[in-house]
Amino acid sequence: MSTDTVTDAFEEHRPVLQGVAYRMLGRVADAEDVVQEAWLRWAGGDRSDVREPRAYLVRVTTRLAVDRLRQIKARGETYVGPWLPEPYATDFGDTAPDTAEQAVLADSVSLAVLVVMESLSPLERAVFVLREAFGYPYADIAAMLDRGEPAVRQLATRARKHVEDRRPRYDVDPARRRELTERFLAAAGGGDLEKLLELLAPDVRLVSDSGGKVSAALRVLETADKVGRFVLGVTRKSFQEDLSARFLELNGGPAALLLVGGTPDSVVQLEVADGRVQAVYVIRNPDKLRSLAADR
Structure with missing residues (x-):
């Protein structure tokens, strides 16, 4: 794979990787750092057995985001006053405002939902993001996180209930x-x-x-x-x-x-x-x- 091909393959999937990392971290700068690290691993690693670049890159990005989130939580930093996620520019292109697809995407990145997601564990948050926002099958998520599928299903159920119980219901018009x-x-x-x-x-x-x-x-x-x-x-x-x-x-x-x-x-x-x-x-x-x- 030529240098240009390697770069093009990564750039094709950058928006998805940025979306995964931001939903995991709620911080634009941290998300960009994670995506940059994913690029370094992609560009400098052995890609000979990579059949699906998108799946590979989402797996790398998710694992890096989980590690970053664990580091943030381990530091136990005290934030002065209420915390909100960093504003994240979103653009759903030509998707009609009343489509189910936009409603799901908007909801998964809304301030209200991201605030609730802060109280999830890193693995719960990863499973919730991959399943609810991007629709990955449980088997694929299990492979990305190196966990058994039954364990991933349990994490998904727990995370979904946590978010559903705590997030307020707002109009999305x-x-x-x-x-x-x-x-x-x-x-x-x-x-x-x-x-x-x-x-x-x-x-x-x-x-x-x-x-x-x-x-x-x-x-x-x-x-x-x-x-x-x-x-x-x-x-x-x-x-x-x-x-x-x-x-x-x-x-x-x-x-x-x-x-x-x-x-x-x-x-x-x-x-x-x-x-x-x-x-x-x-x-x-x-x-x-x-x-x-x-x-x-």
Whole structure:
């Protein structure tokens, strides 16, 4: 296999490998590191007995991600304030918004699901990602993880129940989410508490991730009144001038990238159900906005 062929074969499958690694780790930089290591093993290893490059590369990437996740958990690092995954740019191309395929992909990379997945063990998370997001047969997953198929089935059942029991149910209509996001930002920017409260569900939650590096709520806020007043207070204090917003597709749905003086300041994504905002996710940790700044 020539150098060009080796590179082309890897690049063909890079999006899948990146998708697996990010769902496993919830961190773009770590996912990119894992994919880069998979490339080094692919380019420098013996490929003579590789019949299916995609299967081989997904196996290597999954095992590397499991090892990386174990290292992260072993360090036992303390995160300041609530934790959210790093925003991940997603694009489902020409897939229609109401297809089952997009619904599965969007759900598997959503902030709400990734937060729940943080409490899975590394092996549970690997099995859940490979089975639920990418539809691999149990036998293939068992081979990738060097486990027996019965054990993999048990891991899958346990992981699926854990996620199903804990993840909230939200609408996935991107047009509806985009509309409510625009109205939410307009009400916040205009200092209109009444309009803001009309958009918020009574038991709405606001999760703000700063990692202790910039100002943000250090605990999850609940109820429309608390969330609404907090949003208006932050808006008045932090975004008095030179604020702009750009809409992106992040983690399977519309999100607003807020820029102050042209520099990424926050990502805001809403979860919606029954025509009201059920959850507000705000990511302000500068480390988690670097990939978006680079994309710009």
